[in-house]
Amino acid sequence: MRSLELRIPPVAVVAVAAALMWLLARAFPHPTLLFTAPWALAGALVGLGAAITVSGVLAFRRAHTTVNPMTPGASSSVVSNGIYKLTRNPMYLGFLFALAGWGLMLGNALCVLPLAGYVLYMNRFQIAPEEKALAQKFGAEYTAYTQQVRRWI
Secondary structure (H helix, E strand, C coil): CHHHCCCCCHHHHHHHHHHHHHHHHHHCCCCECCCCCHHHHHHHHHHHHHHHHHHHHHHHHHCCCCCCCCCHHHCCCCCCCHHHHCCCCHHHHHHHHHHHHHHHHHCEHHHHHHHHHHHHHHHHHHHHHHHHHHHHHHCHHHHHHHHHCCCCC
8 A cells, every 4th residue: 555655645635535525415414413503613613724734834935845745855854833833744634624624514424434534544645654754854853853742733
């Protein structure tokens, strides 16, 4: 399965997860989520996700390092300030929040399945290879960072 490592852009993984959520909600309309103000909470999650993702991108830009998740070896520095003090993967975390908001908008409990699939896929085929490349490139500096800051939250 190494052939999938760093091969599919994370945005494409998000799009597939979102599409699967929509398909599940259409195919199985009965496991609905019943709670008040779903649109407000869903919108807040999507907005929070967008804010977290953008803050991660901006921190990379300020550090003048690559934002391309397909080439972690092209990184020029370990970014450990700003949002990166709270999570090592704010862009992926932001996508997760946005997907959770989308699932709430769809109002279907089965939407949690693609969310779990997103996390599992990202951990195995995107984040683990990124971490390996960064540890090889930055050594002790990156290892110390991973011991101080969690992968997700």
